[in-house]
Structures are given as C-alpha cells and as structure tokens.
Amino acid sequence: MDVFSDPLNVDVYVTGFLWILRLTAAGAFFALVLGVVLAGMRVSPVPVLRGFGAAWVNIFRNTPLTLIVFFCYFGLYSTLGLSIVDDIDMNNFWLGVIGLAVYTAAFVCEAIRSGINTIPAGQAEAARAVGMSFLQTLTIIVLPQAGRAVIAPLGSIFIALCKNATIVGTIGLMESSNAMKELINANGDAVIPIFLVFAGTFAVVLIPTGYGFGWLANRLAVKR
C-alpha cells in the first residue's frame, strides 16, 4: 500500500470520491423531483401530459447514459453554448448533474408508477368517493402509500446513480474512475492494491446501503 502513503495520491483519491458524492447527491435530488412530477404526469387525466411523460421515459431510458453525458457536454455546452457557471470544473459538474438527473428521472418515474400499482384500487375509489380531485387523490392518498412501496426499487436506482456518476468522468471531471486511471498509469507496480482500494470503497459503502434500503423498505412497508 505504498501508493497511498503519498499524500498527493491520497488527495487524488479523496477528490475523486468527493465528486462522486456531490454528483450523487445533486443527481438524486433532481432525479427524484423530476421523476415524481413525471410519474404524476403519466397517470394524469390530461393526454398531453401522459404523452410527454411516456416520451420522456422511452427516450431517456433507452439511451446510454454515456451518450447523454456526451451530448450534455458536446451538444449543450460546446455547440449550443450553454454555460452554467464560469468555473470549468463546476460547469462540467452541473452538465453531468443534468445528464444524470434526466436519465435517472426516467427510472424513478417508472418505479413510482409501479409503486402506484401496489395500492388497492379501493384506496383511490374511496378518495374519489369523498370528493377528492385527481391532484388531492394523488398527493394525499396514493403517493404517500406508493412512496413506502417503492423504497427498495428507489434504493437500487440511487445506488445505480452513484455508480453511474463515474461516467461524468468522460467530460473531464477528475472523479474516482479517472483518479484510479491516473494512479494506475503512474504506479504500474501497484495496480491491484489501487483497484482494490477504489472498488473496495464503492463496495464498502454501497453493499450496506443496499441492505439498508432493504431493511427500510421492509420496516416502512404497508402491511396488507
């Protein structure tokens, strides 16, 4: 483990994972908001909204994230001149967040839609019977119950998001996979320890997170 006794290398490692952490946090927030809105659209009485939601899901769920992130950089930024902040790293970060959020929102939308399906029809019928509007039925009755049912699938979506955050490295952010590549190229004699440290960090964080979501899903499940 000589590689990691050099403070410069440790710095590369820490910076890499800090980027992953930030990308995951920002991406998860925007993906969740967007995904819930899209799910609401997909079950709404207005055909245009349903069509928009369906088109979004079909387009972004079937396109590789690499292509989306690639397009965010070369399309939105280089060609169309969309610049969010002046700092190059932060600009790449936000372009990456756009790509991650837009992609992950499609999966969040589908997870919530299937969560809505786990609720007995009687719940929505009762809500309508007491005179609730569609928005009231959705936000007061259906979504709170669906939210508890989709914790496990949402958990695996966010874990996938965390792993997908490495793809933002394509557009030049020094996140963990680029950091590992740099360390490997500089220290060809310590390839295995470097890989084990980087991969191990992901494994040590994400495997317990996965079980944590499973436990939470079980605890919060609506017992029927």
Next chain:
Amino acid sequence: MSADAVLYDHPGPRAKIRNTVLTVVFGVLLLALLYWIYRQFDEKGQWAAPLWKPFLEASTWTDYILPGLQATLSAAAVAMVLSLAYGLIFAVGRLSDHWWLSVPSGVVVEFFRAVPLLLLMFFIFYGLPFITEQPMPPFWAVVIGLTLYNGSVLAEAFRAGIKAVPTGQSEAGYAIGMRKSQVMREILLPQAARAMLPVIVSQLVVLVKDTALGYIIGYTELLQNGVNTLAANFGNIVAAAIVAAIIYILVNAALTSLAGWLERRTRRQGRAPRKRTPLIEAGAGVGGGGA
C-alpha cells in the same frame, strides 16, 4: 380513458372543460419549448444542410454507423452469452449447501454488483496489461467488464427465480430419489428459466446501453464510430449524437417490447402468478438502471 381511470372520476362537463384547457395550455407550452429548442439550434446553425446531408449518403452509414452498430451488438451478444453462463454458475453456487462454495460465490456477486462498470473497465483495460505484460484488446475489456457486472446481476435474478419455484417441486424431486444436482438441473432450473426469460431480455437492454462505455476506453462502437469519428469528419456532433440516440432507442425499444411480449406469453400460459387488477396500466419492468 378506459379502465385505467381509477385515479380520477369520469370527467363531467366542468372536468372536461378543465382538461381541455390544461391540454391546450400544456400543448402550447410544449410547442413553445420545442420551438425554443428549434430556435437555439437555428441560431447556432445546427439545421444547416451540410450537417445533416451526410446521413442521406450511403457511405456515411457503411463507413461509420453500421460498423459501429455491429461492434456494439457483437460486444453485447458475446457479453450476454458469457454473463448467462456466469450468472447461472454463481446463482447455483450461492444456493449451494456447502459454505465453501456459497460464501465465495456470494462475495464475488455482491462485489461486482457494487463496483461501477467504468471502474472495472478501466482496471481491465489500463491495469491488467501491467500485470499480464501484454495489451488488452478494447473489445475484451468491454466484454469482460460487462460479463462480470451483468453476470452478477443475472446471478441474483436467477437465485430469486430458483427460490420462487414452489418448494413442493423440489420436495417431490427428492421424494422420487433424485440427487441435489438432479433436482437443480431437471426440476428447478427449467421452471426458473421460463419465469426469468423477460428479466434476461430486459438485462440485454442494459447490456446494449452499457457497451457505450467502451467509447471511453477506445472501443470503436456506435458512440465512438457513429458520433465521435463521424463528427470529426463532418463537424456535425449534435446531429450525429441525435442519430445515434435514435438508433439506440430503436434497438432497445425493440428489446423491451420483446421482453413485454415474453412476459405476457408466460403469464397467459399460467407459468407465472397472475397479477391482481392494477390501479393503472402496468409499466414494463423497472430495470436496475445500469449505465
């Protein structure tokens, strides 16, 4: 608005008006958004004919896009076959009664499921040559990475599928004197495989999408060949990316509908449990959301 309208009442006169107003408002907003995007493209001259004209020429397709698509599909196909074998071995291994088989299988599966595919590919492509002292072809770096990751995902799916077969099936097998391996091979796996077919096809979608990671390590697949190289020659990166996205969407939508068809077919034949009436029309299965 047919059977899926459990969430809202059948529209009366007021709701009809409101829905029409909302339709018009959002329709106009959507058109405004599309027009704004069109204007943005127009301002940067992205609709100029020279940028789009290459896609009308046969040579663009035969030189760039089709070889790229072929490379994408062949990597996905090889990785699929390998990850099916890998998934099968590790699923059975994890279900083994011997701890020295089930524990290592479990560790391997959990590890490769938790490691980002890109990190894995970087290690295989940049790291392994330092150890083996010979260059790693990008194709195999992509295929091995995809196999380890998707194989582990499939192993978990298979394990769930095998465990979902009613216990009476294996008990009946043991009762007529079958060995453990016979019960697994002749009773459990065939039934699990049939129920797992839609999951396997859905995983193929993830695989096709993940081959795009090969672009980062220089494998000349659709994104590298059909977007990067093509745009380097014609200067039309936005147009090329849009065309490539459409190709990916078409391929994956075809695979998704195949998975849906398989699922309906297995359900119709009573091999999977019937679902109770859903609140809304059921969506396609939610894949874990690979890259």
